[in-house]
Amino acid sequence: METYKTQLIATIIALVVFLIIRMIIRVLVIKLGKSNGINMARIGLINRYTTVVLFFLFVLVESFIFRINTSDIALVFSSVFAVIGVALFATWSILSNVTSGVIMFFSFPYKVGDKIAIHDKDFPVEAIIEDIRAFQLHLRLDNGDLVTYPNNLMLQKAVTLLQKNAIEDDHRID
Numbered sequence: 655m656e657t658y659k660t661q662l663i664a665t666i667i668a669l670v671v672f673l674i675i676r677m678i679i680r681v682l683v684i685k686l687g688k689s690n691g692i693n694m695a696r697i698g699l700i701n702r703y704t705t706v707v708l709f710f711l712f713v714l715v716e717s718f719i720f721r722i723n724t725s726d727i728a729l730v731f732s733s734v735f736a737v738i739g740v741a742l743f744a745t746w747s748i749l750s751n752v753t754s755g756v757i758m759f760f761s762f763p764y765k766v767g768d769k770i771a772i773h774d775k776d777f778p779v780e781a782i783i784e785d786i787r788a789f790q791l792h793l794r795l796d797n798g799d800l801v802t803y804p805n806n807l808m809l810q811k812a813v814t815l816l817q818k819n820a821i822e823d824d825h826r827i828d
Contacts, residue, residue: 664719672712691765700759751789754805769820773812
């Protein structure tokens with residue numbers, strides 16, 4: 655125990671610092687989300703993403719605190735990233751949609767309830783945004799049909815705002 659006393663104290667300090675950073679980022683994301691009218695489910699999702707990133711940073715800092723050999727760290731990270739890379743290559747669209755969801759959280763000009771037109775030559779869509787999720791948007795067509803539209807396509811296609819706050823009581827799902 656005495657051997658690792660310095661490392662344990664540094665670990666406690668690092669943990670406190672990361673918890674404070676996490677709390678600050680959490681509060682900032684909530685304030686940003688509320689000021690932009692973003693629903694709490696999306697705010698929670700972004701907070702989970704930032705927590706995961708902070709966790710990996712914390713693990714990296716811990717490896718330096720305990721003086722783990724950098725070649726060992728490189729071996730572990732290269733192995734992990736190789737496995738993740740193969741898995742994500744097989745499901746690249748999922749990663750693309752999640753990344754698009756994060757981008758849309760910070761810079762998407764449309765909100766839940768807005769009526770939009772997506773200019774797609776193969777499948778043009780005119781609908782009300784019912785929900786914005788991690789992977790896709792839920793769009794309610796005028797005939798009542800629900801269309802799920804991938805987040806990455808929302809960033810690739812031209813979109814026009816037709817009407818703000820167009821959601822009506824007959825389009826809402828209880």
